[in-house]
Amino acid sequence: MHQTIDFMSYNYLPLDSKPLQFQQIKHLLDYDQLVSITFDAHEKIMRCREYLDQKMQESGKMYYGVNTGFGYLQNVQISLDQIEQLQYNLIVSHSCGLGEEVPKEIVKLMMMLKIKQLSYGHSGVQINTVIRLMDMYNNGMFPVIYAQGSLGASGDLAPLSHLSLPLLGLGEVYFNGEKMASAAALKKMNWEPIHLQSKEGLALINGTQFMNAYGLYCLKKAEQLIKMADLIAALSIEAFDCLLEPYHPAIHQIRGHQGQIDTATTIRCFLAGSEIAQQPKKQVQDPYSFRCIPQVHGASKDAFKHVLNIFMQEVNSVTDNPNIFPDEDLIVSGGNFHGQPLAINLDYLCIAMSEIASISERRTYQLISGQRGLPMFLVKNAGLNSGFMIPQYTAAGIVSENKQLCTPASVDSISSSNNQEDHVSMGANAATKCYRLMQNVEKVLGIELLTAAQAFDFRRPAKTSLVLEELMTQFRKQVPFNDADRILHTDMINSINFIADYTLNSPTEQ
Template identity: 45%
Template structure:
């Protein structure tokens, strides 16, 4: 069943459903009349004498060149073909489907001037599984994600390439197999398809959804590490966090309290523990992970607005005027992506320190070196910790803000750009690294909890231990470890680790 989208009011959960579940989408038919009215206005301008940018003129630096009415369709076709300059690997199909849904939302606002025929073709492509091959590189995040969106539009014209039924095919063949016909673009339609921030926004949303999954799992593994290290839950007292007032910190502390509630391990050292304070990676989890949660929530608000925005150019306004502006500039997306990247870095950084604490016998309060049952003969989780450090460092290297970079393009007509597209795209490998870091923490924390036997962890954390042990057995002797790390990372990436503790325990993106 296709998800019916209301342009201007699409919710974050709807976008998340499209991304994780590949749900097809369509525009609410109530908006069809507005789409048609704007298309009729564009058609009238195309047949008139007045030059209007992008309708009967050239593009960018060539905007002063008037295009004859008989060449308007050729102008749009040439625009798409000339802009298909993407390079690199194809974007994941889940990203492409999400960006196509975002394009539907933007066109559905009735300010872009495209015919309903184009909207229906995108809907049909999503329904039938025709997914354009879009190279990942080539956008600077201003004047729209021109090159990648041109590759999408090319398939709609019967050009380019698309994935269909597991095959990579010429665009015309993919449409034909799906029972669809290519379109001949009318005035302004090519420009409406490629002006816009949908690629940058889809990538940023994917990074957001993945980062939030990792953030939820990090609270579970952080609580497990706290118990494994026989750390104190006193720093999670609600009044401490209420006195500071940050919502993310308050929510993170509440989750940690709930996760640790009723732990026999914790009860065993409430008295007689000579340690005064735990290291920051244990004690300051609410402050660090909570601050990251606040950043993710702010990014979620920004990206939800952007997902509902009209970002092509020129726009058909409510009074019929067609006005050129700059909504295609993806600065809000770039800044949101930079914030997500920093949050991803910090969630991984503090988790990595917890891993390091647990494998170090000088810090882990009675646990054997590297959590090996026979240290020396066995190296235990020694190199798993090193791998987590490598991934943490790699994420730091990728976290430099993309939004502070710019370079003039298009003969200086487009002289400040956002770099949002690659700023958002780097979130995919960064979150992949984070999934593995949190997965490694799950392995070390559960191993540490196991070594506290006969003491047990809390009822909720026992459910998380069960989820981990369902995919990775306990480490009694050294073995080939790479599959264990991969399985643990997938447990985080799939959301199964976070889900193991039940609904309502971990903070959501929406407050």
């Protein structure tokens, strides 16, 4: 008899100064978790706000963004009776986003990361502001945010301003999936707009949460794509009747790169027990796109690990400005909002994942070339049928686009705020192009899987490993063998979706 468990009773992500792990962030999205600050975070937020209120009573003191203007207007002191108006004006004047709407999953990550940052008690916000952000998230009220507008240096100003507008009853939200004015959504919940106090506007819009959220989403996607790239490559190895020698552990140990060693091990595991792999081969060597899978995939895996470490450091950081240290009696203005660590590594992730697609397309090309006993373009009656000729064209076009997307954003900088903000990271552009590139990599791998499965069926009745036989069984439930020309767009879409959803258990060497 199965016991029914109420997951909602504990299905939330606790947010405070304790470090989050990548697995927790993935669970937040995969299991639609709620968010909540802890009692410890609540106390730290309250203490910081009380300290800032005390400092505001000191006459003649100027604190950047607390009782002064912003950016180039830093030397303009604002009177106490205008503080709320100052913070309101900051949010509305900086809500200058354009372009496509930020996807919901990334908006959710942005909100979680903003709450996480505020939970450290170095930002000076009032507790009601943090609670409202939590309530919005947990009630399915997600701000409409636009992908263009951030320079990735003064924080992600424009995107985070759009995130903050609903606190004031402004802007738009998706409330339980329906797009509406924020004022209407607040009315449905019987919520009053938040009246911002000193420093709160800056605390909300200074920070790297736009770049960080995109990066985390891309890393989550990349993790699945890297796993599937190895599996699909193993199927291509079988379909192309390749040699096993390039995956022998001895040659990888003497080079020593961990990603390379791990990839060779994974490929051997995927091919363990295969009849086809054990058959004698006629060729002495295979093309690089097969022979060098451990070296290429491995380099991308090592890059992934590095980028993940950088982004998780940022998750567990405070990136607004100025920063408040009640215990040290300090209010310090600096530049933690500068996105350079993220910008450089988003560019790096683009390059690493682009290579996964680049080598994949080359395997697709080899499979349709009429070699190793396979028919030209993997179809019967080639000539009458074009077979798998054009999916490779599509893959090639996407790989070419990826090369353009790998042009680094982080090497650019355009001065702003009357040259006060004279070096910016352009990390937001790095983030949005990385998102597009991840979608492209998934498409190219989908085309390789479609092609490899078609090629592999020409090897029947020979058997491959249990892992790959299971892959073929599940894939053929979604995409049947191609006997004659048909609209392949549908097959390609189904193959791409298959990659996104396929659960792969870690294989073991036999």
